[in-house]
Amino acid sequence: MLEHITQLFMQYGMWGLAAMAFLDSFISPIPPFFMQIGMSLLDPDSAIQFATVAFTASVLGAPIGFLLGKWLGKPLLHKILPEKWVIVATEKFAKNGDAAVLIGAFTPIPFKVFTVLSGVFNYSLTKLMFYAIIGRGLKFYLIGTLFYLYGKHAKVLIDEYFEITLLAVASVVAAIWFIWSIRRKRYA
Structure with a gap:
């Protein structure tokens, strides 16, 4: 089913990629980087352009996920969970939301999880957008740059090393955020 949906979007080229990336920010079950990879395989010279389209549409969809x-x-959460759990979860997201959104925007975890949770837990829309721009930019442009530089051989690199690369970059981002938050607390 997922393959059929992806093929449907692929028929529309860049517009399909834009639609998939936009919808991924709040509802779609299919991450757009699969389509970005497929399109970049077919036309490596346009890989940076594909990255730009996916990045822009994904970031533009983030506020919709936030508002949803x-x-x-939020009302649904209050109906299914005890109030004390909602309060604890809200506090945790306020404390660790920066890292969650930044890492979530870069990893294969569906981005909609982080945009919607940001709205549920009253996370700052400005921060959501800031970290979405960084994380989504890194993700889409890393793929685009690999295909632009290495052409079809980039698929081998992605197949063999992409998960390790994602984990390494996410770890570096998490470490930088952790150090930054400790320094911020010291000087506050």
Whole structure:
């Protein structure tokens, strides 16, 4: 089923990629980087352009996920969970939301999880957008740059090393965020 949906979006080229990336920010079950990889395999010279389209559409969809979380997720959460759990979860997201959104924007975890939870837990929309720009930019442009530089051989690099690369970059980002947050607390 997922393959059929991806093929449907592929028929529309860049517009399909834009739609998939936009919808991934709040509802779609299919991450757009699969389509970005497929399109980049077919036309490596346009890989940076594909990255730009996916990045832009993904970031533009983030506020919709945020608003869905705020309007629909929050009331639902209050109906299914005890109030004390909601309070604890909100505090945890306020404390660790920066790292969660930044790492989530870069990893294969569906981005909609982080945009919707940001709205549910009253996370700052400005911060969500800031970290989405960084994380989504890194993710889409890393793929685009690999295909632009290495052409079809980039697929081998992605197949063999992408998960390790994602983990390494996510670890570096998490370490930088951790050090930054400790320094911020010291000087506050």
